[in-house]
Amino acid sequence: MIQDYTVEKVMDARNSFCPGPLMELIKSIKKGEVDKIYEVWSKDGGSIRDIPKWVDKAKHEMVAVIEENGYTRFQVRKTR
Amino acid sequence: MSKNKTKVLILGGGTGGVIVANLLGRKAKKQAEVTLISNQENVFYEADLPYRVFDKKSLDSQFKPVRKVVNKRVTVLNEEVISLDVENQSVSLKSGASIPYDYLVIATGAHYDYDAVPGFKESAYHFYNEEGIIELRKALNDFVENGKDGKVRNVVVGIADLPFKCPVAPLEGAFMMEHFLRRKKIRKTTNLHYLSPIGGAFSIEQANVHIEKKFKKKNINLHTFFNTETIHTDRKIIESLEGDEIEYDLLLMVPPHRGQDYLNGTPIIDESGWVNVNIKTLQNEDYPNIFAIGDAANLPVSKAGSSAHYQAIATAHNLIDVVKGKFDISQVKERYDGHATCLVMTSLTSAMFFDFNYNRAPFGLGYISNRLFYYFKKYQRFLYFYGFLSGRM
Structure with missing residues (x-):
């Protein structure tokens, strides 16, 4: 799949445990610009549950959830 | 003091710094010249602070002078660090002095930034x-x-x-x-x-x-x-x-x-001012002679006294082995496993007990809220000052 958008910032949180990856994402979105896409990498199983729930609650947009070898990449667009 | 001794400098006179100082002062007295710098005169016991809100007792028993709880072979300086030069291996103090080191342990905790959240x-x-x-x-x-x-x-x-x-x-x-x-x-x-x-x-x-x-x-x-x-x-x-x-x-x-101001501008911190370290060796990967423990470290584990305690023991034993020549600084052991212990007050008279690490959740029995754990929490202060801080427990 060819990605037709640019990711503003990638946070590698594979060394972190839940809720670390979510917190990395929140920190970047808080500081970031509207419409930009932020990506966080996590290998903690809890992120699969927590990150989409938070994105939904905070009314941002989950652009993609990409499964890699042993970790997951979450791409989120800041919408407000 | 011998000029041949290895200079180990510990920044911070809280739980982590004091335990590292005591273990090195006791177990590497012939090999290491140990200095601890603290900007506080006292060690402050913090684990029961939420409880202390609800009693009306004096808080004096939360404090003990740093000098009193640190091994006599360790030099204690009551000074404020204003900058760290990782290239030249020295720290500058507010008094104007500069202190060189061979190995540095950063245990200066966090500071509270009351302006960071509006209101x-x-x-x-x-x-x-x-x-x-x-x-x-x-x-x-x-x-x-x-x-x-x-x-x-x-x-x-x-x-x-x-x-x-x-x-x-x-x-x-x-x-x-x-x-x-x-x-x-x-x-x-x-x-x-x-x-x-x-x-x-x-x-x-x-x-x-x-x-x-x-x-x-x-x-x-x-x-x-x-x-x-x-x-x-x-x-x-x-x-x-x-x-x-x-x-x-x-x-x-x-x-x-937030992390401490004197670390700003150094190449060893993350965006929020926490020191980047390997999660198991507690060593900075770019500057292997620098370790960080406790709240100051960027670790995926609770910032808490118990974590600082276990991290201090792991770091001290690595440094003891290094100064004794058992292995090189590039070969320090992965001695910290994310261990943390919490006695969690669930009312004014009961508590639960959580003991966990990077790979293991708290034990089942600890979830049973009871009076015994509460008494442990209530009297842990004595164990802290007379046991934990020595590094023997």
Whole structure:
């Protein structure tokens, strides 16, 4: 799949445990610009549950959830 | 002191720094010249601070002079570090002195940045230091007095920003507040709210189930994914990054934590000022002669006294082996496994016990809230000053 958008910032949180990856994402979105896409990498199983729930609650947009070898990449667009 | 000795410099006279100093002072006395620099004259015992809000006793017993709890072979300087030069291996002090080191242990903890969240300074109370506790005690007293009129009011317990020291502390604050309000006979007219920045009340799922069960039983309203953005003092409303709003009459909130200023501009910290270290060796990977432990370190584990305690023991043993020539600094062992221990107050007279590490959740028996764990928590202070700080336990 060819990605037709640019990711503003990638946070590698594979060394972190839940809720670390979510917190990395929140920190970047808080500081970031509207419409930009932020990506966080996590290998903690809890992120699969927590990150989409938070994105939904905070009314941002989950652009993609990409499964890699042993970790997951979450791409989120800041919408407000 | 011998010129041939290896210079080990420890920054910070809290739990982690004192334990490293004591172990090195005792076990590497022939090989290491150990110096500890602290900007505080006293070691401050913090583990029972949430509890101390609700008793009216003096806080004097929380303190012991650093000099008294540190091994006599260790040089203790009551000074403030103003900068660190990692290339030239030295720190500069406010007094103008410069102290060189061969190995450095950073254990200077976190500082509270009350301005980091708008409205915090004007509106929120906390129990993270002596001044905070004294102010909170007064505010609670007023709240109880006002509560006699029978009007319904909101007490909110929350977290201003992440990360913060001791993830169970605000939970304890909520549980003890609930019991306190019952004792004062104003629980029925007080709505108690808990604001959690994550998807549950606690980060470890197995423990979270038990915490949330207790919240339900005690009628504490849990608000998840509530990351504090602004406290509107005029309207008495807390607004979250997610767009929620909660009204408060009394706000008890963990203050925003940040890394220490003297580390700013050094190449060893992350964006928030925490020292980057390997999660198992606690060593900075670019500057292997620098270790960081406790709240100062950027680790995926609770910032808490117990973690600092285990990290200090791991770091001290690595340094002892290095200065004794057992192995090179590039070969330090992965001695820290993420171990943390918490006695979690679940009322003013009961507690749970969590013991966990990077790979293991707390044991099942620890979830049983009981009086025995409460007594451990109540008297742990003595064990801390006369046992833990020595590094023997």
